[in-house]
Amino acid sequence: MKWQGRRQSDNVEDRRSISGGGKAIIGGGVIGIIVLLLNLFGGETGQQIAPILEQMQGGGQQTEAAAPLSKEDEEMGNFVRVVLADNEDIWSKIFAEHGMTYEKPKLVLFKGGVQTACGGASSASGPFYCPGDRKVYMDLGFFEELKTKFGAKGGDFAIAYVIAHEIGHHIQTLLGTSAKMRQEQQGKSEAAANKLSVALELQADFYAGVWAHYNQENLDTGDIEEALSAANAVGDDAIQSKMQGHVVPDSFTHGTSEQRMYWFNKGYKTGDIKQGTTFEEIR
Template sequence: MKWQGRRQSDNVEDRRSISGGGKALVGGGVIGIIILLLNVFGGETGQQIAPILEQMQGGQSQQTETAAPLSEEDKKMGEYVRTLLAYNEDTWTKIFAEHGMTYEKPKLVLFKGAVQTACGGASSASGPFYCPGDRKVYMDLDFFEELKTKFGAKGGDFAIAYVIAHEIGHHIQTLMGTSSKMRQMQQGKSDAEANKLSVALELQADFYAGVWAHDNQKDLDVGDIDEALSAANAVGDDAIQSKMQGHVVPDSFTHGTSEQRMYWFKKGFTTGDIKQGTTFEDIR
């Protein structure tokens, strides 16, 4: 993406030089992997479960607080993230205004190891997520190496852009009341039915990421959309379950299949129309 020289957002909290204030998972292990899978790309349910799973590790958890200078590469990545957030701010401020609404900008927190949020403590194993309690996106950039090496995504800078746009999608859902309505709809439902609603929410966030990419396509490089689709494909519920347990359980899906995630991102990118994000009525 052609991002150098563009405006950078002031709404990034860079906590990478001082990480801690939460329980860091030492060595990761199976529990760390479970937390990662529950939280990939903004799983709010996983955020609630993660502290319980961390307690299961007992002595393997510890409080950490370290200070370390950022490398030049770290600084460059911080600039890239600030620029991506600015792109999202500009896009959604414009789209909201076109629909007679006012966009409230979220914060984005960069951390290493562990972090405290209004949704509780989280480790880097949680993956990127959005916390509606404080309306902040949380990211440990080391996740993207995991995405490439463990889940088979192509990697590349635009995978980061896709993830940020997806998490901002969850912020859009908070502002528009979609998230709270979804939680109300889940009450009294079976686990399978509640999971379908969770899938609809996640796919809509993928759709919004596509809308963002549509609005900024003049600044995209050749291969950027392929990188986003590769990331979406890698974190489909069916792809993750097949890789981790050798079989899939559709009723347990919470984020959507690889096909669904790619479909809704592409639909957002093709249409650029937020009214087309009808995942709750039309889960493909």
Template sequence: MKWLGGRQSDNVEDRRGVSGGKVALGGGVIGIIILLLNVFGGENGQTIGNVLEQMQGGQQTQTEAAAPLSEEDKQMGKFVRVMLGYNEDTWTKIFAQHGMTYEKPKLVLFKGAVNTACGGASSASGPFYCPGDRKVYMDLAFFEELKTKFGAEGGDFAIAYVIAHEIGHHIQTLLGTSAKMRQEQQGKSEAEANKLSVALELQADFYAGVWAHDNQQYLEAGDIEEALSAANAVGDDAIQSKMQGHVVPDSFTHGTSEQRMYWFKKGYKTGDINQGNTFDEIR
């Protein structure tokens, strides 16, 4: 993706050179479960992931020392700032077109572990959005995991897509969609509540596509394919098949690979936020 020379957002908190405190060692099965629960910002998974991290941390932890940022780290920090800037420009414009004011979120880069308004999290949590402080949290080491463990293609647009997806969750918070979804989950069976979670995640994928549509002037050959590869790799069916050899549709919380790719592509093709009512689609 074309980004050199782009406007860098002032809303990035780079904590990568700060001590992360207690970090769970190893990872093993619990670490993988945490990653799968939280990948791409599921709020329900984040809550469960925090509990599992506490279980793991109680078994074996170490203190992560602060380390200076490498030149590659610094370059990636600049890339993230530009991507956040692209998102700010897109959503400020779209909100204004609908008579609203866009509230810009913060994006926190960290290594190892981080404290948030939604609780403590480690790198195993994957990127996530915390509605409690309206911040996106990312450890960039996640993208190596996405490539090596889940078979996604590499490339900078996979990172851009994930950032746009997490900003999608911020859009849902600003529009009241997340709060309405949680209210609708009350009294529902687990399977029905999971369907609502799937709709929320697919809508965030759709918003990521809308963002890509608005930034076509910065796209390069292969960028959209990188996003679709990432979406395909983290579909619930793909993850369950890889981890347990079979799929349980009622347990899905993020959507199938096909659904995730479909809604990203729909956002990208239409660029129209009014066509992203994923909740009606799943009913």
């Protein structure tokens, strides 16, 4: 992605040099459920991945001072600021075209663990959006796991796709989609509630594709393939197959690899937010 020398967002909170640690609150009551529902690797899938990643990371339970940021860390932070700025510009324009005002979210970079309005979380939970404080939380170290453990291609656009996906959840919060979805989940069976969660996640993938559609002038050759590779790697079926050797469709909360790639690609090709009809199609 072409990002050097371009506008950087002021809405990034870089906490990577602050003491971290603290085990993630995974599945811990209502707050934990919200985090798991809305983060990229949440739900049943998140519960399968988190213990494995926490073990690889040494459990993440001890609090210790974070090391000073390296030159690479600083550069990655600048990249994230540019991607967030692109999202701000594009979604502000789209909202204005529909007679609305876009409220810019904050993006928090952290290492190891973080406290949020949705509870505590660790990098093992994956990037996530917290509707309680309307912030996106990311430990960039997780993307190395995405590549080495889950087979996604490397490259900066995989990170850009994930940021755009989480901004998609912010869009859903602003439009009231997330609140409506949670209300519809009440009283439904686990399988039925999971289908609504899948629709929410796939719509966030669609919004990520819409962002890419309007950002084409800044894309490099191969960027869309990187995004599709990441979407493929984090499909519920792909992760469950890798983690437990079999898939349980009724437990899917984010959609299959095929679905995630399809909806991102649809957003990218159409650029039309009205076509993100996942709730009508994923039933």
